[in-house]
Amino acid sequence: MNSSNKTKILLAEDDPNLGIVLKEYLELKGHDVTLCTDGEACSIAYFESTDFDLLILDVMMPKKDGFTLAAEIRKTDKRIPIIFLTAKSMNKDILKGFKVGGDDYMTKPFSMEELQMRMNAVLRRVQIQTGTNGTYKIGEYEFEYDQQLLKYKEDQNKLTTKEAELLKLLCSNLNQLVTRETALNKIWGEDDYFKGRSMDVFIAKIRKYLNNDPAVELMNVHGTGFKLMVKS
Amino acid sequence: MNSSNKTKILLAEDDPNLGIVLKEYLELKGHDVTLCTDGEACSIAYFESTDFDLLILDVMMPKKDGFTLAAEIRKTDKRIPIIFLTAKSMNKDILKGFKVGGDDYMTKPFSMEELQMRMNAVLRRVQIQTGTNGTYKIGEYEFEYDQQLLKYKEDQNKLTTKEAELLKLLCSNLNQLVTRETALNKIWGEDDYFKGRSMDVFIAKIRKYLNNDPAVELMNVHGTGFKLMVKS
DNA sequence: AACAATATTTAACAATAGTTAACGAGGAAT
DNA sequence: ATTCCTCGTTAACTATTGTTAAATATTGTT
DSSP: OOSSSSOEEEEEOSOHHHHHHHHHHHHHTTOEEEEESSHHHHHHHHHHOSOOOEEEEESSOSSSOHHHHHHHHHHHOSOSOEEEEESOOOHHHHHHHHHTTOSEEEESSOOHHHHHHHHHHHHHHHHTTBOTTSEEEETTEEEETTTTEEEETTEEEEOOHHHHHHHHHHHTTTTSEEEHHHHIIIIISSOOHHHHHHHHHHHHHHHHHTTTOTTEEEEEETTTEEEEEEOO | OOSSSSOEEEEEOSOHHHHHHHHHHHHHTTOEEEEESSHHHHHHHHHHOSOOOEEEEESSOSSSOHHHHHHHHHHHOSSSOEEEEESOOOHHHHHHHHHTTOSEEEESSOOHHHHHHHHHHHHHHHHHHHTOOOEEEETTEEEETTTTEEEETTEEEEOOHHHHHHHHHHHTTTTSEEEHHHHIIIIISSOOHHHHHHHHHHHHHHHHHTTTOTTEEEEEETTTEEEEEEOO
């Protein structure tokens, strides 16, 4: 979940009418919507930011279709919910949407209410463990990203901005790999040797914060990245 | 996930034709299905067992409708995935299904394939959430891939990433040949002479870890590959 | 048996990661 | 304006992980 308590939605829809109507409806419902009108713009928007909570992708789009885009994103993020929108109700298409790692699939025309409901259903799953306002549970710890606060029982640590950003990225991929590349691009904005060393220093700091709870482990995957594991 | 490797599904459907067809299809797909023909029977089945992985509930059922049943279950279990089936595509109904805590909603008639896909999508989420992808038994050993941990009685060894990946590949082909080519391509990404030598070094390391239990043998098939054998 | 190909093992080496501390830019306090 | 403080970066050193090399052993073929 991103810093505000709004759900941050990345919406890709090339039909300008539908795009704008959707954006306005979702904003009315209290969400924060970024609208892209083609697949490439959407790809760029996604990979530059760390804090989208949900993707809504039209399948048929200029430059890059929704399935291709979703497949790319699923390579680096298995968690973020993806809902596809499509005009044609071709059976094969639906199956492809799921195969590529989508969470739901809606055929136009659909009611806004149903979209809202399906969004909630899919978000409820990820929010069961990420509190609703930027609060993450990490074993016995509680991490308030908004306040940059990491709490363990009575103790609490104030994190720096970079520490908090990195920990948030790890939390939103809990039990899953975050590649060095992803982290560097999303948090440092570039991926070079020195930024990489800098990240290692932050990883060490976060480990130190987290070593009260033995069920929590921030582990390295050699040559690839890190994953924050919580044994259950 | 329950103890077996099958997905345990509780299916409630009062139409006997559809019920039986669904059950048979899902069993064909390797799942373990319990079929109930009314809401009360389903409620009893659910509350008597602990290890269902997924509920598929018809909405219109004798004695207790699917929504009421789901609402009851959601009081005690917020996690278990619920998919509703319904004949009528009334908008209000769909909304009610989600309000009551459903994860997906399918309108009859639907294709079996789409049901399968939607099941997978919903199950994938809970797997990701719990980080429970792989624990293998190897004779007296227990291998937790997620934690890169190999346990033998009281002892436990922390494996490196490569060791864990290779052991996982061997485990998922227990008692079966894994060709050098397969292993090299899957784990090293390419199949050349030096990667091959490197793999041999890892095989040696894994053998060393596994030599407490005489029933376990990581054997070579000359010129072809390796087999992880467990005698019983 | 002699030979060639493949596999095992140990050690040296290279690349990646972990840790601690020094450094420097920028903001806040004096 | 000067000093102090915080934070991110860089540096230096150590540890871990994975690859290459080299010496030995095993297997299959002629």
